[in-house]
Amino acid sequence: MTHLRSKRLPGVGPGAGRTLAAVVGLVAALGLGAIGEAKAAPAASDTTTSAARWTDRPHGFASVAGGTTGGAGGRIVTVTDQASLVKYAAAEEPYIIRVSGSIDVEPFGSNIVVGSDKTIVGVGDTGEIVHGELHLNPGTSNVIIRNLTIRDSYVEGDWDGKTTDFDAIQMDTVDHVWIDHNRFTHMGDGLLDIRKDSQYVTVSYNQFTNHNKAFGIGWTTNAKTQITIDHNWFTGTKQRNPSADNCAYAHLYNNYFTDQVHDGDPVWTYGSWARGRTKMVLENSYYDGVQHPYQADATAELVERGSILRNTTGRHDEWGDAFDPRDFYGYRLDPATAVPALVTQFSGPQARIGDSVTLHVPGDYPTVQAAVDAVPSGNASTVTIAVAPGTYRAKVHVPSNKPNIVLQGTGQDRSDTVIVYDTPAEYGGSTGSATVRIDANDVTARNLTFSNDFDEAAHELRGEQALAMKTNGDRIVFENTAFLGNQDTLMTNSPRLTTVSRVYIRDSYIEGDVDFIYGRATTVIERSVIRALNRGSTTNNGWITAASTWTGNPYGFLITRSEIVSDAPDGSFHLGRPWHPGGELEAVAQVLIRETELPAAIKSSPWTDMSGFSWKDARFTEYQNYGPGAAVTADRPQMSDEDAGSHTVADYLKGTDGWMPYARH
Structure with missing residues (x-):
């Protein structure tokens, strides 16, 4: 397939902005802004550069310096057991790995090594890894972990995590990682450890629950890590929410901290801590019942603005200039008053994320057919193939063993994205003629043009049939599509x-x-x-x-x-x-x-x-x-x-x- 013209548009989850805007509106309508006392919140950044919610693309630091694409370009596989997860997670080639159901890891607390160029995503909202850790070794790059619950490697009596090192996710000296919409709970040491000069990381919309040491960053003398932490819910945790040690840039915004574990510890019960030479910017977050909500070492810099402190005690340090996150990426701030409603509803695994995987053409895959080929046989969950504006001159075949595909043009109009070829039926009948042939069930096409531009006048053939589209499958939907041709344009x-x-x-x-x-x-x-x-x-x-x-x-x-x-x-x-x-x-x-x-x-x-x-x-x-x-x-x-x-x-x-x-x- 030759791609003649294209422009990439940011992917936006259907209805996401409307849903979240409605929640923000509801919060405002209920007068929740009266809760707590907030400083003047900064204005949201330009929406033309801000990362949209509910996309399958990372935002924040994981989106810069080349970006993070995970297993894009590789095959999609669905795993239901430890052996399969281990096999595909550690493979050399890229994979999009869908975790279906609960995988119980043995021996208890074992590592599952995740190699470079991988996406691991829970199917629906019930994908789980139990009693085990996802581990990224030094040198690992370009990993996305989304929509999973990782739980229950806690060893009774080891509240301080001194005898086991059973994290939910641990990474050392890695780059370009996106941790999004997961639930981490009741593990052996830390829930999330990002260590030893790891770079370009975003941690968004996760839940950290029922634990002592929630989220640590650093374990290094170098101030090198760049990290974005947004819309996370820290509840039922004691410390490291997070602990950011020697981060070059740590940007925290719209996080929610509540139900902190209080055991009388005057020092090591705290919210967010900028340690060493960390430069931290903390914006529009909500601290409820937290001891030491945010604090900084004398060698660190911490800028805070727009957050709400409710029933808090202890340190709330602010000094230095830190940095301006907008020098690196665009983002949109939610009002701090809206954070509890937004984060409690939209953090953690979401069925809407796990029910669909999005493959981008071009970019992730060079052609529409390459993206179709990546869909697994017997595919049981929706795979969206997002086709950027352009003219794609080649045939596309969706075989009968690849159901549940959505072909989605991402342009403003269906005429922006055209799939076209010029074969008449004389060369292969209706099957051989069709520019696009759909043999699978449960396929939807939206916002696309399908064309067969065979020039009847330029040829002398016995038949001039030239199909733009042929379908054989059941439950096929076309919405806002165009079919262009002359004789036999559309065969259902x-x-x-x-x-x-x-x-x-x-x-x-x-x-x-x-x-x-x-x-x-x-x-x-x-x-x-x-x-x-x-x-x-x-x-x-x-x-x-x-x-x-x-x-x-x-x-x-x-x-x-x-x-x-x-x-x-x-x-x-x-x-x-x-x-x-x-x-x-x-x-x-x-x-x-x-x-x-x-x-x-x-x-x-x-x-x-x-x-x-x-x-x-x-x-x-x-x-x-x-x-x-x-x-x-x-x-x-x-x-x-x-x-x-x-x-x-x-x-x-x-x-x-x-x-x-x-x-x-």
């Missing part, structure tokens, strides 16, 4: 005549001339524009549909609440004809066009015979169409109100599994 099919596959097309655009919407799948086209192209004839410019519905299937094609447009001469276009592939007698077209605007180009007798099969033996009907091409005549069967009540979008799509893709709108 099924693996065999008696197998019913369903396709739902909404808010889309389809163009062509001869039989350009055809096949045997149950297909709903709703709220879309269908353009019947002008081939230059004054009498016959083509057919919109050529359905081949199985006689045992009452639902073929439904075009509803849409608009058919054409600049062809008046009365020169047909609504459709019955296609019986290979003379198959049990392929009897069913087409209903209802509540749709028809242009003057539609013939007064719009249904015609095909290959010796009469249109009158097919199941062609209209219902409440309008526009200059609409009419009620003997040659235009109309569906009754009673029958129309059982030929709705829901009736066509529900099948035996109650599929309702339209309910998302």
Whole structure:
């Protein structure tokens, strides 16, 4: 595949900004700003450079100096046992490793070594590593660990962690690591240890719970580590929240500290500590019931602004200039008053993160097909292939063993991202012709254009069919998509005549001339524009549909609440004809066009015979169409109100599994 033009846009999780904005609004509406006393909070930084929430891309220091991509570009694997996790985590090549369910590590407290170029992410919100540690050896680079619970390697009686070193995650002399949306609890020594000159690290939206020494950074004489720590919840911990020893730059913002363990220790019960020569900036956080909420050695620098202190005691040191985080990256601050609500709800593992993996084209993968190839066979969870704006000239095949894929154009408009090729059906039939072929079930495409730009005029062939899209799978959805071609633009099919596959097309655009919407799948086209192209004839410019519905299937094609447009001469276009592939007698077209605007180009007798099969033996009907091409005549069967009540979008799509893709709108 050749990528002719592209521009990268930041990935934004669907609806994330709206969800969090709503929470912030709710907090404000409830008057929670009256809790505690806060200093004047700084203004949020420019949103054009700030990292968006709920993306699959790191922010903060993990995003600079080349960034952190984890296992991007590698295959996706799902692991359910320790042996598989150990194998893939330590492999030399990149992997996206999905942890499904709970993995009990043996022997108790053992390390699982994580090599470079890895993403480890929990499936749903129940991925767990129990009784074991993820360990990054010196020299490890480019690692993402997300959406996991790591728990319970605590040895009874070892509250100080002096006899075991069973951390949740430990790393020495590593670079570019993102630790995000995890839950760490009840481990043997530290929950998270980032040690010995590790660099370019971001720790975000995690929960540190039920522990003595939560989060340590340093163990070095060099002031080298650059780290961002945001939106974490420290609850039921005593110390190291975090302890930052000799960090070149430590940026803490929007963290929540509550329910601190108090055992009478006057020194080693504390919140955040800038130690050695650390330069720390601490912003808009919320400390509730914390002893020594933030403190700094005389050799360190600590700048604090905008935080709320509630029922706190002891040290709250501020001296020196530290640094300006915006010299390194953009970010957005939440109000400190909103932190408890935001962090308690959105920290820790989230089903919305673990239910989907996003693969970026280009960048992570050079082509759309390369990203499809990375999806595991029998894929059970959603994988989103985010395709950047550009024109991609190559074919794409989603095989039947790779379900649950979302093809998502990331441009502002569907025309920004185009997948196109130019093969006619003469070279390989409909399968060989299709620019994109979807054989898998449960595939969705959004905000994309699919095109076959085969030039009919430049070739003399026996057939001019040239497909932009062919589907065989069930439960296929197209939203805000365009299909461009001439003859046979869009084929919605099924693996065999008696197998019913369903396709739902909404808010889309389809163009062509001869039989350009055809096949045997149950297909709903709703709220879309269908353009019947002008081939230059004054009498016959083509057919919109050529359905081949199985006689045992009452639902073929439904075009509803849409608009058919054409600049062809008046009365020169047909609504459709019955296609019986290979003379198959049990392929009897069913087409209903209802509540749709028809242009003057539609013939007064719009249904015609095909290959010796009469249109009158097919199941062609209209219902409440309008526009200059609409009419009620003997040659235009109309569906009754009673029958129309059982030929709705829901009736066509529900099948035996109650599929309702339209309910998302």
